Amino acid sequence: MSEIVAPLQAGRAERPASAGLWSRWASGRGIGVLAIILLLSFLTIYPFAMLFYGSLHSTPPGMAGEYNLNGYRQLLSKEALGILLNTVGISLGKTIPSLTLAVFLAWIIARTDTPCRDKLEVLITLPFFIPPILTAMAWAMLGNPQVGLLNQLFKWATGVNYSPINVYSWGGVVWHMVQYSTPFLFLFIVDVFRAMDPALEESSRMCGASRLRTFGGITLMLMLPALTNAFILSFIRGMENFESPLFFGAPAKITVITTEMYNSINHHATPDYQYATAIGFGVMILMFALVIAQWRLLRGRSFTTVTGKGYSPSVMKLGKWRWATFGFCVLFFFITVVLPVSQLFIGSFFRFFGFYQWDMLTLEHYRAVFSSSEIWRAISNTMLLGLGGATLTMALGAVVAYISVRTKWRGRRVIDALAWLPWMMPGMVLGIGFLWAFAMLPGPIPIYGTIWALLLAYLALGTPVATRVMTGAYAQLSFDLEECSRVHGASFFQTLSRILVALAWPSFAVGWVLTFFGIMRELSASVLLYSVGSEVLSVVLMKLWANGLAEQVSVIGLMMMLLVILFRYVQIKILQRYVTTLGV
């Protein structure tokens, strides 16, 4: 007996000491949680609050002024209503065809025996990763009613002196948006198709329903919650879109919310910050309403239909038609990637875009671009922000996801909610919020006008996706792993870093590339927050374009394309090699 009692007593004697350690550790944890909450609040709540403040403030950020409701009064005007209707109309106008197209493409890839489906999938989703400003410029050159390449080809082929295509139109805006939202929606929907238990459809066939009837009555109905979700998401993204209406809408006097905000700051004799900010605040309220509507609509309506089977036996044999579906996918890739990239390529070698004759061939644009110190500065800024921003964002996302998925700490729900908040903040709105937020900081913190302003904005914009990616990665790891690590005496940070390094790093890398893409393509917040010296590539492209230097734009665009393809390639390799094997 005494042998057993002795260790027990020893244990008791040690307790106070270990309890002290524990509480010290716990309070350290409390400070850590608090620090993260503060950081996230600074990135989300603070600009949001400043948005409200700014909407009541009659002068631009940092200037003395009075408080009134003029901004909101302007919001209630007839023009503002027209702009809202324009925005909603364009967003609906692009969401419906995109969703249809995405369902069709996802069905081809996930459910038919179309040849080379895995390669086609990579091609179809590529447009999603290209900065929209590049294709916007390329399409502006392709579909220019006077000298656009497509119109020239049409005239040459038919001999008629008529331009069938005019991208500066309602249709042009929608057309450009469709190219982006289709692959975005595709990425959502293809997984829903894949996750569905094929027996759910097969049992319908056994009940006597034809293939078509089964697709309409069972497959689509089962996907309805996911499709609704995708629809609302795509609709929200459409309302936030800046590039398409800026490039194709503005010349045709089609104004949407984002371009109206941009114009009231940049294109008025006296920048009207109060009006722009009031719009921003209004947009936030609208987004809130949409997200809440989405929640209520989908509450309890997500069907888990996941199957454990490795292979999907319900691939439909299309016979000769499989070449038609193959051709359709290739055509989509051709129109959304090959065409604009070729335009950039061609455009970069001719003296003036639109005049494609042999004697116009030149390398002078390459020389101009490579000898421009401003462009080099933008490249280095973008790279710095991309590398640093993606790393910081993913690190923040990794910690936030870890705390919210893998711990039971107090405050984790607050952290999760804060990290998710920017999800519904359009870049333009966040940009204005930060304009005010930085201007209102106490004097000795000079963020406004520096590269830090951009970094913080990118951090805020990227955090929701980073958190989502890491949440998914942790969810696949079993709890035993890390409990085992903790039991064996590893501290929280040791455990986190060990698990991250050992198991979750492929997801981290994939998320990193995604965030990097996000930063490289970002325009709407950057264009508000940059200042001389801290320009990024997308801003420089826009300035060059505004100055009529479409040829130099083509050169830079091509280089960015190469970067996109390289990074996407690396990302796919990592996904294929590590993430899928982890997932199984």
Place this chain on the structure above:
Amino acid sequence: MASISLQNVSRHFGDFAAVDGVDLEAASGEFVTLLGASGCGKTTTLRMVAGLEQNTGGRIVIDDEVVSDAARGAFMPPEKRRLGMVFQSYAIWPHMTVFDNVAYPLRIRRRPKDEISQRVKLALKLVEMDSFAARPAPALSGGQQQRVAIARALVFEPRVLLLDEPLSNLDARLRTQTGDEFRALQKRLGITSLYVTHDQTEAMALSDRVVVMSKGRILQIGAPEEIYRRPNNRGVAEFFGSPNLIAATARASRPLADGLFSIDVEGDGWSGQCQASEGFSPGTVVSVMLRPENMRISDGDAPAMSWKGEVTASVFRGAQRSLSVKTAAGPLNVDISAFAHPAVGSNITLVADEAAAWAMAT
């Protein structure tokens, strides 16, 4: 009700033959079970009958109607075949109520509304789920989902019922009960059923005939008792329980009245008579199957066959006691009454009757 006939049916995935030249007849109203280890091609066979998978060789005939003929390239899609199927995962549609799930096949067939509600009620009553009609499908337990799946498969009076391991997702207690209930229902309705399982007790308890499969081929077809008592080969014998298989040499064969043969065999330290489905020429080496429950400890009399040996292990299993005995013919397993308890290390004599010994070609 309908008969099913599979004639030399094969299914290749690339070079791999998942099902390889299967011949099978199921008479009208018969309950036939495909039995075999996981991956032996049972599901693929069933799916070819259903039309969810196309056979790459052979012919499938349902009720004198050729539904698939690989040679002629004829193939009838599943929705035209009028077969009911119960899936392993039940495949109950989660966006519908129980009623809507069961009504679906009738709605597809555009039956009038009151007929639908009448027949759905009837089908749900058959599986004792009539009080759950208004439930949303996700709110059902596994056992209830299985019943709904059966009701949905029966409601449109299909020619044949196909079931793919319908009990494997239920817990052990519910499995036996549900199996027995389903067999009673099947007998009452007299519906031809093709049933897939990897569980030999389930197969024996439910079926009129069992088809034992391995690696895409049929090893043996027969009534459960026949398969259990008189397996064609070692593969089938070993599939049920853990029989003793002893090597022996045939000395003489005599045909018996019931078509079987009586064989004189001689092994290491023993000899005797056993039965077989065929005659063996003298000198042929055969395997003799002795099931543990058919052997006993000699109580003094010494009938035809006996083995002397030492008890090496004794395990109490409640209903019986399992002994391992080391004999000159090799180690033998015996199940005896739990009340007898020969000590480990003691020497005993085991005996078996001619009817309990079954000889097969090795």
